[in-house]
Amino acid sequence: MIYEAANNTASPTAVNDRAATLKFVKHLYRAKKRGAQDVWIYSPPSEHAGWIFDEITGNKETVIAKLNKEAELFSETDKNSMCSALALALKIFEDTKIKLADNNETTKSFVKRWFMDEDCGDTEINEAIAKLSDGFKRIAVCCNSNTLVFTDYPDWRDRRNTLMGGAIPGGGRLFILKALLPTWRTEAGICGPVREPLSMSSHIMRFVPRIIDTGIKG
Known part of the structure; x- marks a missing residue:
């Protein structure tokens, strides 16, 4: 059905890109609405090994076979965990801001x-507190932003459980752009290394205990 919907006699050579876009939208969910905040989750087919525009290529039969893959990477439990982890992270970051x-x-x-270091004095400690305070403010703003998108990063999927996590400039929106723009790889160097942006629940839940362990918590 998606392949047929993507057909357009005015530009027949772009059918695969249109099909990939429709397939992407089919697996995009607004998982939570909180005030002005919308939390979206892109849950691609688990059998897709790469980004959607890299997957939906080839002849008609190959493309249709890929479009028919429906089993998704994230379950409803996973989606709920992402949203719960986001709420928990926001609370802890706000508490940490107060303590700092x-x-x-x-x-x-x-x-x-x-x-x-053990030999650091008050000047260095106060400078560190100022940097931490600024950093946690930025994280809290991101967690509280109007639009957040959790998505997959298939390039790192096989290493996800071994990584602490990471982020790239711009927050979740860039991850969705990566899914939509086939030319991303030529531009990715501006963002530096990216680690586990997708699995936000595990990303946050691995980071949160480190904050709790410091005692900087309400």
């Missing part, structure tokens, strides 16, 4: 323990 803003001796001791 207090800048009391307890906070300084935790920052020194986890981020500083």
Whole structure:
């Protein structure tokens, strides 16, 4: 059905790209609505090994076979976990911002323990607190932004469980752009290395305990 819908006699050579776009939209979900925030999840077919525009190539029979793959990478439980992890992360980041803003001796001791050398003085510790405060503010803004998209990163899929996680400039929107733009690889160098942007629930849940362990928590 998708292949037929993608046909257009005015531009028959672009049928695969149109089919890939429709297939992409079919697997895109608005998973949560919270106030002005929309959380979207792109859950591609688990049998697709690459990005959608790399998958939907070849002759008609090959393309239709790929379009017919329906079993998705993320279950409903996975999607709910991503949204729950996002809410938990936002709370912890907000709590951490408050603790860092207090800048009391307890906070300084935790920052020194986890981020500083033993011989660092108050000047270095205060500089570190300022940097951490700025960083957590940025993370909180991202988690609280109006539009968030969780998506797959198939290039790293086989290594996901061995990575701590990572991010690229621009937040979740860039991940969706990667899924939509076949030419991304020629531009990817501007973003540097990317690690596990997709599995946001595991990304956040692995990071959160490190924050909790520091004691910088409400």
